[in-house]
Amino acid sequence: MKTNKFKLDNIFQYSTYIVLALIFIVFTIGSDKFLTHKNVYTTMFNGGPLILITCAVTFSLLVGVIDLSVGAMGYASGCLAGILIKNYDAPIVLAFLAGIALATFIGWINSVFIVKLKMNAMLVSMGMMLIIRAIAKIITHDKTISLFSLSFLRQAKIKALGGFPILLLVVFFIVLVCNIVLKQTPFGRKLLAVGSNETVAKNVGINTDRIKSAALIICGAICGIAGCFWVITLGSVVVTGLVSYEFLAIAAAVLGGTSLLGGRGSFYPGSFIGALILLFIASGMAIMGISPYAIPFVRGVIIFIAMYVDSLRHKAMMLA
């Protein structure tokens, strides 16, 4: 019965790796500055917020909720931390914790609207995004907050690895934990179950409302961490921070094989590699001196291709 074991399925499984490898090959040929320690590390380090927000949105997508407020939640977290450090001389750790707590709280509010009050998830989270951005604008008077005191965090590097930024380990660690939670715990399996078919999940005795709420709150918390990371990488809080990250993150998650309908997806390779694909396309094009206006265009094309592959995969799975 083991015939046909090597089939399309396997190719699909590695499709994200293949795409990432192709991007590396193309840009390495295109420019000798692409495949250097410095570029690879910087791209991943500066892309840390995107990687984390992709993980966050993956939690919401897994239970079938499209959360559009992820970018704004990250922004709120970073903004609060920045204000606390700049205006109140708060200890850095405390300021970051406050930021993460704020984002987690916003995640909880989302969950109340979406899960308890059964309001439309996409519009609730879009409203939340608008509200957060507006409040932040009022509080910061639309001004940039510079944070020079954080530069030591940005510069902490491991020499032995050619200047590996230490904070990048935090990103890897979070991806790893998310992955273990999803693949190896009952909670992770329940996330998939709720996303796959809520009625069946309820029927087997899963508290579906609690699982969905938990997913949205965790989504907020990770956005909070992403926000702190963003403040560190940038060294300042700007009003346009993390704008339209929700769409980039959702695109990255879907590139990684996460279903928009819920019930299917992964953090590693899924969301992680998905985010790297988008990051390295931008980095490679910048290095090769291609117009920055072309970057969204190429990203768009890549998303179309990924969606086509995804539909093929889905067909192969359901029909065969």
Added chain:
Amino acid sequence: MEKKSPLQLKNISMTFPGVKALNNVSFTAHQGEVLGLVGVNGAGKSTMMNILGGLLQPDKGSEIIINGESVKIKNPRVAEDLGIAFIQQEVAAFETMNVYENVLASDFDKWRKNRSPFLNKKAMKEEVRKHLATLDCYIDVDTPTHSLTVGEKQMVQIARALSQGGQILLFDEPTASLSDHETQKLFEIINNLRTQGYIIFYISHYLDEIFEMCDRVVALRDGQKTGEAPISEINKEKLVDMMIGHFVETTERKNSRDKDDIILRAENITGVKFPRNISFDLHKGEILGVWGLLGSGRSELFNTLLGFDKMVEGTISFNQNGELCEINHKDLYQHVGYLTEGRHHNGVFLDMTIAENITSSDLDRFASKGIGILNNRKEKEESRKYMKQVNVKAVDENMIVSKLSGGNQQKVIISKWMLKDPDILFMDEPTKGVDVGAKAEIQNLIFDRSEKGVSFVVVSSELEEIMNLCDRIIVIAEGKLVGEVNRDDFSKEALMAGIVKQEEKVENEQVQVG
């Protein structure tokens, strides 16, 4: 009509990853004949139909010959052009459109007025009336489809097949959702079509229907043809033998157990509409049947009792440590399993694996203490054990459930509840859409478990099945409890008595009101 030689299928094979769904099947269908295609779930009937309908492509070497020409049915469109029409099990209609629009939905372009962009509605209606008349069915063509009965929608579906110029009609379980009356009507129509020279394929799990309708049967088992015979030359035993190779005997239920401990007591259970004021006791190890006509509130009773529908009034007591204590829905659900009726809507996680489905009812058991890491190996081992117990036919436990046949999916659901090992298992139509062999296996499994002290509450529309299975049956009509019959007194009359009485009562009330 041009001269048509019969439809020939030669050496049809179909390979799915890991499974040979059809293996060198050949047979011929004749004009003006109803050919029955029988076999257990997963035998390859649906695969065969999907190949004819152009939804699947057979392996190399397979040959389909229509009108003496070898044809390749690349997609449903080609099938349509060849005059093959598929009448599916689930009635598929556009609910928001009218009857005539539904009938002609497959090719609106043909009905444009003189090549203008406008539809020629008059001609369309004329055409549809013609086809409906062939079917002896006189529905107004302007009726919105959502107001039709299931039977009428089926007629619309058949009319659609005829309007496409179908000469080869494939009926896949056409009576599954029809009432008795509608079934009789459908049979008349099929007989009528037979005399008009159509080639008709007929698939059904109901052997009685096969004997009533078909001229000839072809039996499939595990993808191979295991028999072919004119219906007049075989009997039921012979047919079942062709289908499953051996006869799975159902064990006779031993004497009803003595009425020892009551495990569940429901009192005055009342929902929003149904049920109304129902009380009953359930004993340990008992198999309690709930019987009533369609729409009598059987499923509603389960849903209300288990807290999925709102309970307006009533108390539920559960036996905990030898004492009957009042219990709320949530705590009760810890002790029960609930096999629901609609398999696809609320039975399985279609896009998850067999193992993931089976362990979903009690995940925490596989998690380590403390941080709770799942033990995947143990999960798979346990799943394999249950798959073997209930005889799930699959490559392995990692197979995606959507690839399994209906009967096997049902077995996965049953495994899921067996794994939870509840005190009480509620089953709504446990064998619906399941073949003869699997039916007997499921029944034996229920007996076996009840011996071990598990109590069952079973809803089934099949009178024979419920009488075979249960120790006691409560009868429900219009949401009320109207009768209770013990195993020794089982008979159709005894069960119907309560229902008849209830109906008379309602009529009398109406008369009084009038």
